[in-house]
Amino acid sequence: MKSKLITRAGYLKLKQELDNLWKEERPEVTRKVTWAASLGDRSENADYQYNKKRLREIDRRVRYLLKTLEQIRIVDYSxxxxxxxxxxxxxxxxxxxxxxxxxxxxxxxxxxxxxxxxxxxxxxxxxxxxxxxxxxxxxxxxxxxxxxxxxxxxxxxx
The missing domain is CATH 3.10.50.30 (Transcription elongation factor, GreA/GreB, C-terminal domain)
Structure with missing residues (x-):
C-alpha cells in the first residue's frame, strides 16, 4: 500500500528533480546521443549506447514524476x-x-x-x-x- 501524501518540502524536491531532468539533463543527453549517432556505426559506439540508455532512464523517471506530482496530495502543518x-x-x-x-x-x-x-x-x-x-x-x-x-x-x- 502506498499513500498518496507528501509534505510541502517533499513536493518541492520532486518538482525540482523533474525540472532539472527535463530542462537541463535531458537536453544535454539528447545532444550527446545526436553527436554520437553522427559518428556512424552505432552498434560499437559506447557513447551512443550509454547515452541512449541514460535517455531512457530519464524519460522513465520523468513519466513517474509527472504522474506522481499529479496524483499526490500535499499535507501542510496544522x-x-x-x-x-x-x-x-x-x-x-x-x-x-x-x-x-x-x-x-x-x-x-x-x-x-x-x-x-x-x-x-x-x-x-x-x-x-x-x-x-x-x-x-x-x-x-x-x-x-x-x-x-x-x-x-x-x-x-x-
Whole structure:
C-alpha cells in the first residue's frame, strides 16, 4: 500500500528533480546521443549506447514524476496536530532496552536517501499515529512484537 501524501518540502524536491531532468539533463543527453549517432556505426559506439540508455532512464523517471506530482496530495502543518503523531511529525521514541530513535513520518516518495524518514505506510508509523508523548506503541515486526514509548513530538512549520 502506498499513500498518496507528501509534505510541502517533499513536493518541492520532486518538482525540482523533474525540472532539472527535463530542462537541463535531458537536453544535454539528447545532444550527446545526436553527436554520437553522427559518428556512424552505432552498434560499437559506447557513447551512443550509454547515452541512449541514460535517455531512457530519464524519460522513465520523468513519466513517474509527472504522474506522481499529479496524483499526490500535499499535507501542510496544522496547529490541531500539536501534541499527537500525525503526518509530517518528528517523533522521538525509546524502548525498554534504552534504544532511542528519531524519525519523521512522511510520504513514500520522500524516504529515499534519508535514514531518518519513515513512510506513513510503515508498521512503525501506523502504530504511532494519533499517539501522544508518554504513550506506548506496540509494533509488529518480523522479529516479533515490540513496545516503544514516545518521548517527544515536533512539527516543522513549513
Amino acid at each position: 496547529p490541531e496536530q500539536e501534541g499527537k503523531v500525525f503526518f509530517g511529525a518528528w517523533v522521538d521514541i525509546e524502548n525498554d532496552a534504552g534504544e532511542q530513535r528519531r524519525f519523521r513520518v512522511v510520504g513514500y516518495d520522500e524516504i529515499f536517501e534519508r535514514k531518518d524518514y519513515i513512510s506513513i505506510d510503515a508498521p512503525m508509523a501506523r502504530a504511532l499515529l494519533k499517539k501522544s508523548v508518554d504513550d506506548e506503541a506496540w509494533v509488529e515486526t518480523p522479529a516479533g512484537r515490540t513496545c516503544w514509548y514516545i518521548t517527544a513530538i515536533e512539527y516543522e512549520r513549513e
